[in-house]
Amino acid sequence: MTRFIFITGGVVSSLGKGLASAALGSLLQARGYKVRLRKLDPYLNVDPGTMSPYQHGEVYVTDDGAETDLDLGHYERFTGVASRKSDNVTSGRIYQQIITKERRGDYLGGTVQVIPHVTDAIKEFALAEQDDCDFILCEVGGTIGDIESLPFLEAIRQLGNDLGDNAIFIHLTLVPYIASAGELKTKPTQHSVKELRGIGIQPHILMCRSEHEIPASDRRKIALFCNVREEAVIPALDVASIYEVPLRYHEQGLDTQVLKAFRIDDAPPPDLSAWQNVVKRVKEPEGEVTIAVVGKYTGLKDAYKSLQEALVHGGIANNVQVNIEWFDSEIFESEDAVVHLENVHGILVPGGFGNRGAEGKIAAATFARTRLVPYFGICFGMQLAVIEAARNLAGVPNASSTEFGPCPDPVVGLMTEWTHEGATETRSETSDMGGTLRLGAYPAVLQGNSQVGGIYGSTSISERHRHRYEVNINYKDRLEQAGLLFSGMSPDGRLPEIVENPDHPWFIGVQFHPELKSKPFDPHPLFVSFIRAAVEQSRLV
DSSP: OOEEEEEEEOSSSOSOHHHHHHHHHHHHHHTTOOEEEEEEEOSSSSSGGGSOHHHHOOOEEOTTOOEEOTHHHHHHHHHOOOOOGGGEEEHHHHHHHHHHHHHHTTTTTOOOOIIIIIHHHHHHHHHSOOTTOSEEEEEEOSOTTOGGGHHHHHHHHHHHHHHGGGEEEEEEEEOOEETTTTEEOOHHHHHHHHHHHHTTOOOSEEEEEESSOOOHHHHHHHHHHHTSOGGGEEEEEOOSSGGGHHHHHHHTTHHHHHHHHTTOOOOOOOOOHHHHHHHHHHHSOSOEEEEEEEESOTTSGGGGHHHHHHHHHHHHHHTOEEEEEEEEGGGGGTSOHHHHHTTOSEEEEOOOOSSTTHHHHHHHHHHHHHTTOOEEEETHHHHHHHHHHHHHTSSOTTEEEGGGSOOSEEEEEOHHHHHSTTOOOOOOTTSOOTTOSEEEEEEEEEOTTSHHHHHHTSSEEEEEEEESOEEOGGGHHHHHHTTOEEEEEOTTSOSEEEEEOTTSSSEEEESSOGGGGOBTTBOOHHHHHHHHHHHHHHTTO
């Protein structure tokens, strides 16, 4: 029978529950077990798709087209198990399903209540699609004490009773250091566990986040007051790289204590060689490169979490340290890009929505093209690179995107605007924003003699998308005559997926998001190649 591990957090948010869950999943996987990870989010949005990146960070997209929490990216990067739509649920989605059923009359006139209807729906989600997994790890978002998370906590409490010995609870808390007193304080952890026990959940294991070593005396104190075994109080200390986390947690006995809680005494030792190799490459690089990321949401690095990690993965593959310089693209609309980009070894323009900062991204693409600096355009970054080429190479000075408003030369637009005899897609004040994007994995066909064909080593690929606008196929011939190669297309030949500049050392734009499939032990080939090109550039500077 599948065993369930429920992970909760207390004291403050942003302690790293997602990373802790991913690391534990990787440790169990390293022992030969089949794992799956899930996220229960208490907020009322149906999904994070319509939320500002500044509100919730990156929106992570799965192969089956779900817009999910960024923690699912951690899960995939650490375990290699592809996440699905069924691995992330929110209060909004739960309530939406229940209200839809109520309106249909499915409850036969009965009163619809949080218990049992909401909690049953949460339990049904947690137990679905077990796929013969040995362990399913369910992370509950939010912090103990939050009113919105109470239905989820009640649901996992019930599951603890339903599953008996096949379920355990792990609670992640903060042990802060008070500098003026020179002491670590255990009281926040004690109160957090008290709150958790007050709603009927007794944690089996405590993970204590701290910037300082937690003395044995403090661990004994926490164990005594929180009613857990002393060896089940696991220090979760800060590390230089997130890829050290599985190794450090194993040293502290996390996976051992989990197996002990399940009374499993015949588990094989973990094979951590892949993680040891990754950490060695991170800590002992043979060089370094600087990559400029010219984006719209650079004030919050979590808005580009997968992108940031994919660049690190490219560095691991090339055994170099990748230094990222974050630039708000708006600065290039009023300043010369040369001032900021002169000494970088590569320029990456990521995805985004809306016209704010778009001209600054185009200026960055112009700099990369004319100065022969490696350029990587992703989604919006590809579209703007095409607009830049149309304006400056193909003689289309008014080239733009209909995303910014009506324009005489819509080099980028909604597919319906240039495939159905001029028909346009409009949005009324009452129409939904959610679910209108091209989402999930789609195939593409590559030219065999192209640069990307060599990078992938294949002419057939599948990548994840998240966008609404497309490069207008009607401008393809004109752009190719000007020197821009459309080296990747949708199988029906209607949608450009990849463009490259054959006269440039490394100038590639992709309509999809390759960062979503990159992993530390399996870096995405485009990022490996991009960082390799940056290394070559660093030798020229």
